Amino acid sequence: MAGRLFGRRARLRWVHLILGGALLMPYWLLGTVVAGPLLGGQAMFASSPAVQFTAYAIALPLAAVTALFPLTRPMSVAAARSLCGVAEGRFAEGPADSRDARLRTAGWYTLHVGLGGLVSGATLALPPFAVTTMLLPFSPGLRASAVAHFWSLDQEWLVYGGVPAGLLMLLALVAAAACAGSFMARQAPRLLGPTPADRLAAAERRAAELAVRNRLARELHDSVGHALSAVTLQAGAARRVLDSDAAADVAFVREALAAIEETTRRTVGELDAVLGLLRQGEDDGELPGPGLEALDGLLAGAAAAKVGLRIGEGLDRVPAAVSREAYRIVQEGLTNAVRHAGGQPVTGWIGVDGEELEIVMENPLPAGGPVVRPGGGRGLRGLEERARLLGGTAASGPVGEVWRLATRLPVGGGR
Numbered sequence: 519m520a521g522r523l524f525g526r527r528a529r530l531r532w533v534h535l536i537l538g539g540a541l542l543m544p545y546w547l548l549g550t551v552v553a554g555p556l557l558g559g560q561a562m563f564a565s566s567p568a569v570q571f572t573a574y575a576i577a578l579p580l581a582a583v584t585a586l587f588p589l590t591r592p593m594s595v596a597a598a599r600s601l602c603g604v605a606e607g608r609f610a611e612g613p614a615d616s617r618d619a620r621l622r623t624a625g626w627y628t629l630h631v632g633l634g635g636l637v638s639g640a641t642l643a644l645p646p647f648a649v650t651t652m653l654l655p656f657s658p659g660l661r662a663s664a665v666a667h668f669w670s671l672d673q674e675w676l677v678y679g680g681v682p683a684g685l686l687m688l689l690a691l692v693a694a695a696a697c698a699g700s701f702m703a704r705q706a707p708r709l710l711g712p713t714p715a716d717r718l719a720a721a722e723r724r725a726a727e728l729a730v731r732n733r734l735a736r737e738l739h740d741s742v743g744h745a746l747s748a749v750t751l752q753a754g755a756a757r758r759v760l761d762s763d764a765a766a767d768v769a770f771v772r773e774a775l776a777a778i779e780e781t782t783r784r785t786v787g788e789l790d791a792v793l794g795l796l797r798q799g800e801d802d803g804e805l806p807g808p809g810l811e812a813l814d815g816l817l818a819g820a821a822a823a824k825v826g827l828r829i830g831e832g833l834d835r836v837p838a839a840v841s842r843e844a845y846r847i848v849q850e851g852l853t854n855a856v857r858h859a860g861g862q863p864v865t866g867w868i869g870v871d872g873e874e875l876e877i878v879m880e881n882p883l884p885a886g887g888p889v890v891r892p893g894g895g896r897g898l899r900g901l902e903e904r905a906r907l908l909g910g911t912a913a914s915g916p917v918g919e920v921w922r923l924a925t926r927l928p929v930g931g932g933r
Contacts, residue, residue: 527603528695528696528699530600530601530602530603531601531602531603531695531696531698531699531700531702531703532637532641532695532696532699533601534597534598534601534602534630534634534699534702535630535633535634535637535638535695535698535699535702536634536637536638536641537597537601537634538630538631538632538633538634538635538637538638539631539634539635539636539637539638539639539641540634540638541581541630541631541634542577542581542631542632542634542635542638545576545577545578545580545581545631546573546574546577546635547573548576548577548580549572549573549574549575549576549577549580550569550570550573552573552576553568553569553572553573553576554569556572574635577631577635578628578631578632581627581628581631581632582624582625582627582628583624584627585620585623585624585626585627585628586620586621586623586624587620588613588614588615588620589613590614590623590624590627591610591612591613591614591619591620591623591710592611592612592613594623594626594627594630594710595609595610595611595710598626598702598706598710602699602702602703602706603703604703604706604707608706608707608711609706609707609710609711609712610710610711610712610713610716611712611716615715616713616715616716618713618714618715619713619715619716622708622709622710622713623709623710625709626705626706626709626710629702629705629709630702633698633701633702636698637694637695637698640691640694640695641691641695644687644688644691645688645691647669647687648683648684648685648687648688648691649684650665650666650669650671650684651671651676651680651683651684651687652680652681652683652684652685653680654666654671654676654677654680655676655677655678655680655681661676661677732900732903735900736846736900736903736904738789742785742789745781745782745784745785749778749781749782753774753778755770755774756770756771756774756775759771780815784808784815788808808842808845809836809838809841809842809844809845810833810836810841810844810845810848810868811841812845813827813829813845813848813868816845816848816849816852817852825852825863825864826863826864826865826866827848827852827864827865827866827867827868827879828866828867828868828869829867829868829869830867830868830869830870831869831870832869832870833868833869833870833875835870835929836870836875836929837929839908840875840908840927840928840929843904843905843907843908843927844868844875844877844927846901846904847877847901847904847905847912847925847927848868848877848879850898850900850901851877851879851901851914851923851925852864852879854898854914854923862881862882863881863882864879864880864881865879865880865881866878866879866880866923870929871926873928873929874910874926874927874928874929875910875926875927875928875929876924876925876926877923877924877925877926877927878922878923878924878925879922879923880917880920880921880922880923881920881921882919882920882921883916883919883920883921898914901914901923901925905925905926905927908927908928909927909928910925910926910927910928911925911926912924912925912926913925
């Protein structure tokens with residue numbers, strides 16, 4: 519119990535209430551200007567309880583009106599976060615943009631200055647009164663003074679009970695401040711927490727950020743993953759014929775090394791562009807990258823994999839956004855087809871069929887079934903996401919004795 523009344527959290531909440539009392543002062547002073555004429559022309563700043571409490575009643579609506587400004591919420595949240603001992607994640611971020619948020623903020627601000635004014639007034643007035651009461655048994659002159667008479671402290675029972683009465687007053691002040699601070703802390707998440715509109719906006723922001731991260735992850739996976747697969751394939755093929763003196767084998771090694779050089783050069787450029795976006799933390803809606811016009815270079819880099827992909831007509835009609843995504847789909851599909859091919863040739867075609875771009879890749883399944891790489895599957899999921907975002911379809915898997923990837927994209931689609 520003592521910890522709750524005198525602990526660090528209780529002290530900080532008391533400070534928060536005194537801050538509310540300080541914020542109330544301008545409104546209260548304005549209220550006294552109005553309260554004096556209302557109560558029979560009493561002087562401004564009159565000390566009568568009637569004037570003070572009337573000014574207090576006038577100040578609260580004024581405070582509520584000024585708290586309707588959107589910037590009131592971040593300032594209130596900053597003070598409450600530091601002093602109320604409430605978990606940070608339970609507060610809303612940013613200005614109060616909606617009507618519901620502004621009304622909640624006005625309610626909190628009015629509660630803060632209202633309770634804070636009462637606790638601050640008691641904090642200023644009660645300790646001197648309690649100390650005076652505690653000194654009465656030890657000072658006959660104080661008991662006979664005008665101060666004691668004004669405060670009605672010239673009662674005989676206070677000669678014996680002044681010290682306990684003063685201590686009880688101070689304890690009551692501490693308990694009242696602790697209870698008021700605890701009440702404010704309980705109300706803070708309700709009045710300064712996110713509204714349903716805030717939660718929806720936050721969910722939309724998180725979804726957008728997740729979409730950007732997934733998009734960048736697909737780009738990294740498809741470009742770097744394909745490059746590593748192609749380089750591994752070319753290097754392995756070159757190693758197998760490296761010791762041969764035949765002119766055809768030497769020419770093949772040169773061709774494989776040239777393909778490795780071209781693949782790595784192209785991939786370094788793509789990687790730098792994607793990492794640039796990650797460093798900036800931005801996404802302008804158009805990730806850089808090659809389109810279908812770069813298919814010849816892509817297929818040349820996979821020459822060692824026995825790829826026979828027929829390229830049809832109409833690719834020049836494909837929009838730029840669809841062309842870039844289609845290139846990535848071919849790239850990832852080629853990587854997976856080579857992985858499942860087991861040394862068998864990869865065949866397929868790409869072309870425009872009516873209003874759709876069709877991409878098909880097939881390879882015979884090896885004798886032991888499809889080659890499954892541990893931890894794989896991300897590339898195919900990314901491929902399906904690309905097609906779905908463009909309004910198309912993608913499906914892959916064993917069909918009879920071949921592994922087949924079939925993708926259809928609307929020619930008029932795009933992001």
